[in-house]
Structure formats: structure tokens, C-alpha cells
Amino acid sequence: MKLLFVSPGWPRGRLWGELGFKFPSLSLAALAAVTPESWDVALCDENIEPLDLNSDADLVAITAMTPQAPQAYRIAAAFRARGKRVVMGGFHASNLPEEALQHVDAVVVGEGEVVWPQLLADLERGELQRIYRAATALAMEAIPVARRELFQGKRYLFTNTLQTTRGCPFDCEFCSVTAFYGRRYRKRPVDNVLAELELLRRRNSFAFFVDDNLVADRTYALSLFAGMKGMGFKWLSHAPIDFAHDREFLRAAGEAGCVGMFVGFESLNQDALAAMGKVTNTARSYLEDAQAFRDNGIGILGSFVLGCDNDTPAVFEGLLRFCEEARLEAAIFPILTPYPGTEVRRRLEAEGRIISSDWQDYDMEHVTFLPRGMSVDELQQGYDWLNRSFYSLPSMYRRIFKAHRSVQVFAPMNFGFRSAIRRKGRVA
Template identity: 80%
Template structure:
């Protein structure tokens, strides 16, 4: 039997749809790893190639984040009109299974690896059910190596993506990770991760750990970094800002080849941080924290959520000045987005402040609620200005002009974001 995995495209004219560098959906390769060998597998990523609806696949499987959901539903309709069965999983379908079931034949809720073999067996037997709910959580020692041969020849910037942990022990109110996994943090055996890295090393010396918080378990992280030392990888991942205050762990990451971390600063206002649930962030220490990262050869892709209740029109310039003073190598500036399943959505719904449920606008670049400290128009304009200003040549020079080993990653990243922002602005202007 034939199975087609589909990753829906991001809309052109939106930031994520215009970025030139593309990464694969590791979740699809993870599902492929628990698919019986009797199935013939293929992958279509709309971000890289057009979708052929006249496939001879017996089953089509779609994964989608919330802003991709409308396109996922369009894709499902196209295949179903041709007599194909379509199943869907991922964060959005797991949080809104009833909505998804209005468009597909079956939904996988939660961690797909547990329910996937049962779904395939039911399909082969002609007894496909509507819902497949993962019972419990996947034992981390049973996670097989992802079948990355699905990505071969697709044109991805990097296919060496892997996961060592799942979940996050924190409970940030805007984060969909906790809504999906709960506050449970689980680790794969270090020896299994190191063995997988050994397989990946001949492919590329760069790697990206997609973990939401790579260093939540200090003991585990130290063991992993010790095992990676000398393997020759240059790698990136995610870590909270207080990672900077653990000198031993920071040095170990740098010695293991870490060249960059995605770090959630989120706000420069301590009261706002408390409202977000960012319990480890101390805004007064941010400049010192950023310096410690840099001193260990680790660049920062910072994140700052815009539009929380304490934000005003003055917040945008203040954020830019901080980013330049801290010499952050890169940053994203997501507009607060009330994703399904999150605590912030429940609060904004209760307050009657959500103004749009058009999932296409849930891309962190559009205002979908009523802010308190400014108008929706001011928030949108401030977001757009901050992106343009941060990725201007003047700001790039101020932030990354000194030679640093992370520049090999963050230099091209800055140029890629700059190009995508300019393309998005042009298309937005043309459609206005």
C-alpha cells in the first residue's frame, strides 16, 4: 500500500512563506519510522514543490500548525474529491479534533507514534476509525531513529534535525507546547541520541535539536554535551534565559559545538514576565545573560512577544535599543497569538477580546485580539516597524559586525529574514 505524507505550504506574502531557508517536518519522519515496511512512503512539502492531487497513494497523512490549518483543509478536500482517504495530526488537530473531522476522515490526537500503527492496521482492514487518541505518553527509550530518507533531494537547508527531549517543565501562558504535552519533561537515553548523531555526522556537520528546552534537566544535558564533545558538530537548539547563569553547563554546551540558541526573552518588563508565567526570566540581568552566551561562542536568536497588556507604543523602540545593546545575533518579534489550547486564549476569550478566528492570521504576524495598551493598528504597525528596523543593515552592523564563530549561522539568517520581510511588505502593499 502507498502512503503520502503532506506538509502544507505557508502562504506567500507572509513572513514564514517568504523565508528562503526551509526545514523539514521531523514529525513526519518520526511517523515514517513506526510505519510497517509493507507501506511505500512518499513526502510532498508544498513549501518546496507543488502538490500533485492525482497521486496513486492509498492514504494521505497531513500535519499542520494552526496557521497552516486552512490550507490543510483545502488539501484534504482536493484528495477526498478524488476518492482518497485523508488523516490529520499535529498541534492544531489535537487541540480542535472536532473541527478537523469536518474536513478529514480521521484525526490523530496527541503523540502520533503510539496511535499510528493502529490507524494503519485499521485502514488496511477497512475499519478506519474517526479518532485515534494516543493513550499515555510514548516511552522515550522506544523512539526509533527518524526516517530522514524522506527528505532526500527535496532541497531543505538542513535535514539533521533531531529530538532528545519532549515537553517543558514550565507553564508559559502563551505556549502551545504545554497545551500539547502537559508539564511533563522526558528524555531519550543519551546513548541513543549519540548513536543517532554518529549516523548524521557524515551527512552534515550542522545539526538542530528541535527540543523546546534542551537543558531543563541539567544532569542529562551535561551527559549529552560530554558525549558530543569532539564529534565535530556545529549545532543549535532552544534554552531558557537562565541557562546563561549556569557557567558549567554553558561552557559544556560551547565545548560540544553549540553555536546558537533560541532564547525567549519575551519582555523587558518584569510585571509582564510574571503575567506570562516566565518564572526564570529576570529582565534586569538580560544584558549580562547575553554577554555570557557570547563569551562561550553561542549566538542568540531572541524572542520578544508583542502586545501583552503592559505593552505600549513605546515598547517597540525600547525593544530595538535593547537588542542592539545586547548585540543579539538575531531575533523574532511574534505578536501575542491566542492559539487553541493555551491559557492566554482562555483568558482572552473570557474577556471577550479575541477579534478573529481566521487561522491563517495565527502566524504571529497579525493581530487577532484587542490589546490593552494600544490599538490593534498600533500593535500591527509597531511589529512591522520593529522587524524592518532590526533587520536593517544599520542594525545588523551594530549587532554582528565583530567576528564570532556564530556569525557563520547568524549572518545568513539575518540576510534571510531581511529578504523575507521585504518581500512580505511588498506583497502586502500590492494587495492593499
């Protein structure tokens, strides 16, 4: 039988749809790895190639984040009109399975690797169930090596993405990760990860760990870094800003080849940080912390949430000044987005402040709620101004043109974001 995995495209005129550098869906390659050999498996990523609706696949499996859900539903309708069975998983379907079931034949809730073989067996017997939900979390030693051959011939920046941990010990109000993976921090055996890295370095010396917090367990991460030292990787991942407070730990990451980290600063206002549950962040030490990353050869892709209740129109200029003073190599400025399943959505719903559930606008670029400290238009215009200003040529020059090993990653990233923002403006 034939299986087609589909990753829906992002809408044109949106930042993530206009970015020239693309990364593959690791979750689909992981599901492919637990698919029986009797199935012929293919992948279509609409972000880099057109989707053939006349595919001869027996089953179409779609994954989608919330802003991709409308396109996922359109794809599902087109295939079902052609007599195909369609299943859906991912963050959005897991949080709103009843909504998804209005558009597809079955929904996989949560981590799919445990139940995926059962779903395929049920389909072959003609007994497909409506919802598949694992009774227990996947044992981390059972995470298979992703079938990255599905990515061959596609225009991805690189395909060396992998996961070492799942879950996060923290519970930030706006985060959908905890709702999906839970707060229990689970770790793959280090030897398994190192063995997979040995396979990956035959293809590319760059790697990206998709873990939401690679360094939450110090002992585990230090063991991983020790094993990676000397492998020759240049790699990136996610870490909290307080990672900088442990200089030995930070140095070990740098020596293992880390050239960049996604870091959630979220706000310069300590009261706002407390309100959102960002307990690891101390705003007064941000400048020193950023320098500590840089001293170890690690650049920063910072993230700052816009539209918190403490924010006023003054926040935008203040953030730009801080980012340039801290010489952050790159940054994103997501508008607070009340994703299904998050605590912030529950709170804003209770306060009657959600003004849109048009999922395609849940892309962190559009205001979907009523802010407290400014108007909807002020928040939207401030977001647009901050992105244009941060990725202007003068700001880029001040932040990234310096002798630092992370420039090889972050200089192209800055130009990529700048081009995407400009294309987005033309489409709009």
C-alpha cells in the first residue's frame, strides 16, 4: 500500500511563507521510521514543491501547526473528494481533535510513534478508528532514527535535524509545547544520539537539535557535549537565558561545536516575565548573559513576545535599542498568540479578549486578542516597525559584522529574514 505524508504550505505574504531557507518536518520522518516496510512511503512539502492531488496513495497523512490548519483542511477535502482516506496529527489536531475530525477520517493525538503502526494495521483491516491516542508516552530509547531519505532531492537548507529530549520542566503561559509533550523532561540515551550523529555527519557538518530545552538536565547535556567534542559539528539548538549563568556548562557547549542558540528573552519587564511564568529569566542580567554566550562562540537568535499586558507602545523602541546594545545576532518578535491548549488562551477567553479564531492568523504576526496597554493597531504597527528596523542594513551592521564564528550562520540568517520581510510587504 502507498502512504503520502503532507506538510501544508504557509500562506504567501506571511513571514514563514516567504523565508527562503526551509527545514524538513522531523516528525513526519519519525513516523516514516515506524511505518512497516510493506508500505511505500513518500513525502510532499508544499513549502518547496507543488502537491499532486491525483496521487495514487491509499492513505494521506497531514501534520499541521495552527496557522497551517486551514490549508491542511483544504488539502484533506481535496483528497477525500477523490476517495482517499486522510488522517491528521500535530499540535493543532491534538489540541482540537473534534474540529479536525470534521475534515479528516482519523486524528492522532499527541506523540504519534506509539500508535502509528496500529493505525496502519486498522486501516488495512478496514477498521480505522476516529481517534488514536497513546496510553503512555514513547520510551525515549525507542525513538527511531528518522527516515531522512524522504528529504532527498528537496530544496532544504539541510536535513540534519534531530531530537534528544521531549517535554519541558517549565510551564510558560503562552507555550504550546508543554500542552503537547508535558512537563516531564524525557531524554534519549546519549549513546543513541551519538550514533545518529555519526550517520548525520557523513552528509553535513551542520546540525540542529529541535529540543525545546536541550540543557534542562545538566548531567545529561554535559555527557552529550563530551561525546560530541571533536566530531566537527557546527550545531544550534534552544536554551534558556540562564544557561549563561553556568560558565562551565556554556563553555562545554561551545567546545562541542555550538554556534547558536534560540533563546527566549520574552520581555525586558520583570513583572511581565513573572506573569507569563518565565521563571528562569532575570531581565537586569540580559546584557551580561548575552555577552557570556558570545564569549563562548555561541550566537543568539532571541525571541521577544509582543503584546503582554505590561507592554505599551514604548516597548518597540526599547527592544530595538536593547537588541542592538546586546548585539544579538538575530531575533524574532512574535505577537502573543493564544494557541489552543495554552494557558494564555484559557485566560484571554475567560476575560473575553479573544477577537479572532481565524487560524491562519495564528502565525505570530497578527493580533488576535485585545491588548491591555495599547490598541490592536498600535500592536500590529509596532510589530511591523520593529521587524523592519531590526533587519535594516544599519542595524544588521551594528549587530553582526564582527569577528565571531557564529557569523557564518547568522549573517545569512539576517539577510534571509530581511528578504522575507521585504517580500512579505510586496505581497501585502
